[in-house]
Amino acid sequence: MTNNRSKGFANPWLVLGFEVICVLVYELLQKRGASATAHLSQAWSWIGITALASPLTWLAMGLMIVSLLSWLYVLRYIPLSIAFPLSRVVDIVVPLSCWMILGEDISTRRWCGIALVIVGLILMAKPAAQLEEKL
């Protein structure tokens, strides 16, 4: 952590949001790339080797590097116990995106889980806001 307040695009909270978007996109690309190449080898596909045959997987890896660099920046300013849970907003965005883009189903229980994650994020908002005042 540091006491230097970062403004504009260097604001660690903004970078955290950017990182979440990168994770969302690369997860979707990973799924598309891995599914499209699973038929190449049943055994090797379980450890991700066949997925490397898809350009979508490589695009996902590029985005993964961008998200990693963003995450490293976030970690320099925000405690892991706050930054990481907040970054998990992606856990509800991914199923929602799968529902909207990939056509996967979301059951009632899954909707309840999504609601609980939102409650958890709201609970964490106050400690995050207090940290923002210190940054």
Place this chain on the structure above:
Amino acid sequence: MSWQVFVLIPVALIAFVTGQLCLKRGMESSAAKGVRDKKVLAFLGCGIFSMTINFLITLGLLAHLDLSFVYPFQGLSVIIISLAAAVVLREKLNLRLTLGALGISVGIVLVSLS
């Protein structure tokens, strides 16, 4: 569901948590020592290595399962990482943060059980 799912999901989770802790420790050290310090590079290297293992195993799981099933398991790492950050990195973890992290984890488990 095959045995690979039960083995590979925990391995991916352990690799993910280890990676995050190493990256955080490395970036904390970098604030004082700079990113070229050997200790910083060792932590960052270990973190990236762990994350790479997680990435490959996740790819393998995604080849056979729905993304909306596989991905939320990593959400279990929320409560694990929050507790590990308090113990290993000595970050302050109050009741509100703990409840928030727990709510997110339980929510993600519900999502993954669906």
